[in-house]
Amino acid sequence: MTEPRLTYTLESCTHCLHCMKICPVEAIHLEDGIVKIDPVQCIDCGICVAGCPKGGLTVEKIPLEKTLSSYDYKVALVPGSFFAQFASLEEAGQMLKAIQSLGFDEVVDYSDIEGALYLEGICRMEVADQLCITSFCPSINALIEKNYPMLFEHLLDLEYPCEVAARQVRARLEGKYPRIGIYSLCDCLAKMALAKAPFGNQASAIDHAVAISQIFPAANRQKGKACFPVTLNREGLMSNVSDFYHYAKKKKPIIAVDGVNHCIQALEAAEFGALDKIGLLALFACQGGCIGGSYLWSNPFIGEVHMEKLSYLAGKHVAALSQTEMSGHRELAMDKTSMPLKMQRYRSVNEVLEKLPRFDCGACGYPNCRALAGAIVDGKAGLHLCRVRKEE
Amino acid sequence: MKICYEVQKDDYDSAGRVSSQIKKTLKQMGFGPQMIKRVAVSSYESEINLIIHSLGGTLCLEVDDEGIITLACDDVGPGIPNLDLAMQPGYSTASKKAREFGFGAGMGLVNMKRMSSAFDIASSGEGTHIRMVFHD
Numbered sequence: 001m002t003e004p005r006l007t008y009t010l011e012s013c014t015h016c017l018h019c020m021k022i023c024p025v026e027a028i029h030l031e032d033g034i035v036k037i038d039p040v041q042c043i044d045c046g047i048c049v050a051g052c053p054k055g056g057l058t059v060e061k062i063p064l065e066k067t068l069s070s071y072d073y074k075v076a077l078v079p080g081s082f083f084a085q086f087a088s089l090e091e092a093g094q095m096l097k098a099i100q101s102l103g104f105d106e107v108v109d110y111s112d113i114e115g116a117l118y119l120e121g122i123c124r125m126e127v128a129d130q131l132c133i134t135s136f137c138p139s140i141n142a143l144i145e146k147n148y149p150m151l152f153e154h155l156l157d158l159e160y161p162c163e164v165a166a167r168q169v170r171a172r173l174e175g176k177y178p179r180i181g182i183y184s185l186c187d188c189l190a191k192m193a194l195a196k197a198p199f200g201n202q203a204s205a206i207d208h209a210v211a212i213s214q215i216f217p218a219a220n221r222q223k224g225k226a227c228f229p230v231t232l233n234r235e236g237l238m239s240n241v242s243d244f245y246h247y248a249k250k251k252k253p254i255i256a257v258d259g260v261n262h263c264i265q266a267l268e269a270a271e272f273g274a275l276d277k278i279g280l281l282a283l284f285a286c287q288g289g290c291i292g293g294s295y296l297w298s299n300p301f302i303g304e305v306h307m308e309k310l311s312y313l314a315g316k317h318v319a320a321l322s323q324t325e326m327s328g329h330r331e332l333a334m335d336k337t338s339m340p341l342k343m344q345r346y347r348s349v350n351e352v353l354e355k356l357p358r359f360d361c362g363a364c365g366y367p368n369c370r371a372l373a374g375a376i377v378d379g380k381a382g383l384h385l386c387r388v389r390k391e392e
Numbered sequence: 393m394k395i396c397y398e399v400q401k402d403d404y405d406s407a408g409r410v411s412s413q414i415k416k417t418l419k420q421m422g423f424g425p426q427m428i429k430r431v432a433v434s435s436y437e438s439e440i441n442l443i444i445h446s447l448g449g450t451l452c453l454e455v456d457d458e459g460i461i462t463l464a465c466d467d468v469g470p471g472i473p474n475l476d477l478a479m480q481p482g483y484s485t486a487s488k489k490a491r492e493f494g495f496g497a498g499m500g501l502v503n504m505k506r507m508s509s510a511f512d513i514a515s516s517g518e519g520t521h522i523r524m525v526f527h528d
Contacts, residue, residue: 149425150432271415271429272408272436335422339459342422347393370420 012054019048030365043142046189071181080111081290084303093227110165111236115318118239125280138190139285159328166205187293232314242289252279399442411436430507438465444490461526
């Protein structure tokens with residue numbers, strides 16, 4: 001999955017470099033006046049998309065109608081965070097009915113699967129002899145794999161709830177219809193990358209990822225008195241809110257952290273063993289947890305109020321899943337370059353860095369002087385890009 | 393390639409700052425997670441020792457062209473009275489203040505020895521000198 005997922009609308013860019021400065025993983029630089037996002041470094045957190053003052057960064061979205069006609073049976077999967085937008089079960093049920101009327105045969109709420117995976121994480125933490133890290137956030141998992149590989153062995157290998165839900169639906173319908181289309185409604189950018197389309201994760205059981213914000217206006221217009229019976233699971237709802245993550249009964253302490261930069265602080269501390277007395281570290285890239293996903297129409301503050309209210313009305317039935325169904329498989333990419341070669345590059349970068357002012361002003365189009373020095377060593381940039389040096 | 397950092401005595405506010413820098417440098421160099429973990433833990437223990445036990449000193453990271461890492465921790469006193477005792481797991485002479493901060497579990501030197509490929513320590517009233525080498 002190294003294809004660029006974010007696209008860039010050139011017309012509105014004023015080269016303010018704001019996206020480059022706020023990117024938490026230094027994945028952005030400006031090259032010949034064009035914003036370049038390094039697909040290897042990017043973790044799809046969406047901070048640049050939300051932060052661009054001109055709305056210049058976006059994610060490719062495929063019109064729903066174009067794809068629906070190619071299937072005989074269409075299923076929409078709805079995440080628990082979706083319900084943060086509603087003050088009552090009735091309103092949520094009306095919205096599910098409205099979504100169905102957009103062209104789906106079935107709308108599936110999988111909070112029972114989210115709940116089962118949440119409880120499984122807590123069970124595994126209780127028997128583990130080290131700090132466990134749990135995240136159903138693709139951005140955070142990518143962040144750990146790319147920048148905190150030391151903590152990879154602490155990461156619970158639980159599958160994403162939407163993926164488990166998609167596999168279940170497919171298994172149930174297989175053979176009944178020739179062409180089954182499974183759509184995952186996404187609360188954030190990162191989860192878009194989990195599906196087959198639009199970003200080509202062929203291993204997924206999900207055919208299409210659809211941003212909730214993309215279908216919300218159309219569904220809202222369709223919304224009427226007709227209501228879908230909603231049977232939510234309490235644990236599933238809770239697992240979408242960082243403030244409620246400690247909700248389940250447990251013997252060891254749980255820390256839930258939200259926001260990419262806060263998560264980075266927690267991971268830095270964990271790398272030194274400073275969180276070893278904690279049982280479980282639950283991480284969310286979005287503010288407030290998944291209820292802070294940018295594709296939801298509500299904000300995370302009111303979303304949390306809604307989720308608390310709905311949790312009292314929700315049931316306690318979680319999905320019965322086997323260990324195999326719950327386990328995901330993640331592998332750490334290994335860099336095969338030999339250490340002497342890496343040291344040689346490091347020395348070359350340092351030599352170039354000596355010539356740079358080290359103000360990290362970013363005016364060259366790279367997030368800091370070291371990044372520019374790296375690009376110069378790789379032959380992708382020249383010393384002339386440094387504007388401070390020119391003045392001397 | 394050698395970088396040295398100064399660590400002040402009783403500077404609890406900056407505890408961990410030097411070892412964070414060392415960890416960051418090793419990541420920039422491209423070391424694998426296991427190696428970084430070994431050096432990061434050892435540098436953190438060294439840094440804390442300098443703060444809570446010493447009168448101040450330096451922590452130096454040296455990496456040669458082959459990628460062999462040396463950590464050198466040198467202070468200006470007061471020295472460790474009984475090295476054999478200090479190397480025993482759980483033995484600690486940390487002050488009440490250090491313990492209030494959660495330090496002083498008596499595992500510092502033990503962890504440093506366990507994490508390094510070679511570990512040398514010499515101590516007198518003039519200061520303590522530790523040299524740790526890390527390779528695969």
